[in-house]
Amino acid sequence: MADHPILIAHRGASGERPEHTIASYTLAIEQGADFIEPDLVLTKDGILVARHENEISTTTDVADHPEFASRKATKVIDGHSVKGWFTEDFTLAELKTLRARERLPKLRPANTAYDGQFTIPTFDEIIALALAKSKETGRDIGLYPETKHPSYFASIGLPHEGPLLAALEGAGYTEKGDPVFIQSFEVGNLIALSSKTGLRLIQLVDADGGPADRPETTYAEILADEGLKSVARYAAGIGPAKDLIIRRTLLGALDGSTGLVARCHSAGLEVHPWTFRAENYFLPLGLRKGINPRSAGDLAEEVRLFLAEGIDGLFCDFPGIARAVIDKSF
Numbered sequence: 001m002a003d004h005p006i007l008i009a010h011r012g013a014s015g016e017r018p019e020h021t022i023a024s025y026t027l028a029i030e031q032g033a034d035f036i037e038p039d040l041v042l043t044k045d046g047i048l049v050a051r052h053e054n055e056i057s058t059t060t061d062v063a064d065h066p067e068f069a070s071r072k073a074t075k076v077i078d079g080h081s082v083k084g085w086f087t088e089d090f091t092l093a094e095l096k097t098l099r100a101r102e103r104l105p106k107l108r109p110a111n112t113a114y115d116g117q118f119t120i121p122t123f124d125e126i127i128a129l130a131l132a133k134s135k136e137t138g139r140d141i142g143l144y145p146e147t148k149h150p151s152y153f154a155s156i157g158l159p160h161e162g163p164l165l166a167a168l169e170g171a172g173y174t175e176k177g178d179p180v181f182i183q184s185f186e187v188g189n190l191i192a193l194s195s196k197t198g199l200r201l202i203q204l205v206d207a208d209g210g211p212a213d214r215p216e217t218t219y220a221e222i223l224a225d226e227g228l229k230s231v232a233r234y235a236a237g238i239g240p241a242k243d244l245i246i247r248r249t250l251l252g253a254l255d256g257s258t259g260l261v262a263r264c265h266s267a268g269l270e271v272h273p274w275t276f277r278a279e280n281y282f283l284p285l286g287l288r289k290g291i292n293p294r295s296a297g298d299l300a301e302e303v304r305l306f307l308a309e310g311i312d313g314l315f316c317d318f319p320g321i322a323r324a325v326i327d328k329s330f
Contacts, residue, residue, distance in 0.1 A: 004330040006313035007322050008144050009033035010275050011052065015317035018100045018111055020050040020059070021118035022129060029133045032323035035142035035179070037315065038126050041149070042158040047092040048123035048167065052103060054149060057084040060098040061116060068094070077152055078212035088158060095120050107279055107294050123164070127171045142179030143168075146204070150189040151213040161189065165197055176200055176236075181272075183239055186213040187222075191234045200236035202272060207241040223260065228267040237270030237312065245273050245309055253285040254305065261310045274315035276303055276322060300325050 012024025013031055025036045038050035054077070056062055062071075062085045071090070074083045087095065100118045102111035123145065130141040147160040154160075164182070173180045175198045183202040184190050188211075190201045203222065210218040221227050223244065231238060240260065247255040264271045277283070281293035288297040299318060303325040306314060316322040 005307060005311055005326055006034045006142070006272070007032065007319055007326055008035045008037050008272060008313055008315045009319045010037055010315040010317050011039065011050075012036060013317070013319055015108065015278055016111065018059075018102045018114050018118060019052060020121065021100050021114075022121050022125065023114065023118055025121075025126060025129055026133070028319045029129075029137070029141055031320035032327075033141070033319040034313075035144040035181070036126065036130060037144040037146065038121075038123060039146045039148050040123055040160065040164065041087045042153055042160070042163070043087055043090055043092045043095060045091045046158055046163060048160070048163050049087060049092070049095060049120050050123065050126060051087060051120065051148075054087045054153075055082050055084040056087060056098070056120075058101070059103050060085075060100055060120065062098050065098065077149055088153070088156060092122065107281055109294070123167050127167060131171060140179045142181070143173070144181045144183065144202075146183045147186070147189055149212070150184060150186050154189075161193060161196065165193075168197075168199065174198055181236070185211060187211045187217070188213045194234040201234060202237050202239045202270075203231045203235045204239040204274075205241065205244065207243050225263065225267070228264060228269060232267045232269055235269070237272060238264060239272045239274055239315070242273040242276070242306065245271070245306060245311065248284055251285055257309060265310070270312040271310075272313035272315065273306060273311055276306075276314055276316040276318070278318045278321060304329065 009028030011019035013027040014024055017024035017027055028036055039052050040048045041051050041054040052059055062068055071085050096119055099116045101115045102108055105112050130143055134141045150160050180199045181202050182199055183204050185204040205219045245260050246257055249255045261271050278296045278299040280288040280295050280297045283297040287302055299321050303322050307329050
């Protein structure tokens with residue numbers, strides 16, 4: 001376990017810049033993030049790019065490009081019907097003609113001022129940024145990529161593993177001690193990666209449902225003691241939804257520890273919960289300020305409560321706030 005919790009900038013400083021842009025990652029680094037987190041999907045020509053989903057109508061201006069109108073489609077992704085435009089139907093050159101937009105404009109209207117300013121970054125560009133900023137700042141800026149819908153992409157002939165490991169190995173990232181974690185909500189691709197790389201892997205776990213590639217398995221089963229022992233055979237830790245660590249009541253107030261962190265540590269697993277956000281809309285009852293869902297509440301206090309649980313890291317949209325709390329606590 002780390003001697004102090006790591007700060008993972010969730011999609012960059014996504015509370016203050018449109019997510020998954022070089023500007024968002026750069027601001028996160030300036031605010032003291034230890035790791036920057038790109039969600040990775042693939043283009044038609046097999047290039048890894050950073051988007052929250054492979055469907056890009058809510059995070060780019062693709063709908064404003066008449067030349068791409070015919071690309072609109074309906075697909076089944078992880079058992080759900082999704083309509084829109086998908087990265088796997090575009091070459092990288094075509095995606096680079098698009099511009100990023102704020103994904104949550106009603107909650108983060110200030111971020112819309114940056115709409116249209118930034119391109120979709122490739123994973124290679126994000127690695128280059130981390131390396132350059134590491135040299136500039138004198139501290140290791142880590143990478144925490146997530147493979148999005150890996151079994152879906154594999155099913156269409158665009159598996160993540162090859163280009164992901166090639167990019168990381170090309171930059172010198174190969175060993176457990178390197179500042180990299182690879183994460184996934186699925187199980188099979190992490191097991192496959194565990195036999196191909198020494199880099200640390202993180203099993204993401206949601207509060208409900210189960211892995212898309214293991215329909216017979218629930219996340220609740222993964223979090224049982226035997227499930228955690230199984231995860232420890234291929235991963236360094238878990239990334240749980242934060243409500244799995246401190247319960248919430250039906251009204252949304254915090255309601256005590258679940259004991260999950262201690263059980264994970266007993267199994268030899270680190271714990272990196274997600275996602276810590278400053279807006280009232282996301283905060284538990286008791287930490288909200290006022291009734292406007294967009295207003296900032298007491299994110300710092302929420303971070304303190306979770307640090308007291310013994311977590312080893314956390315994903316945050318506002319890394320500057322979390323950095324101040326971590327530095328004061330350790």
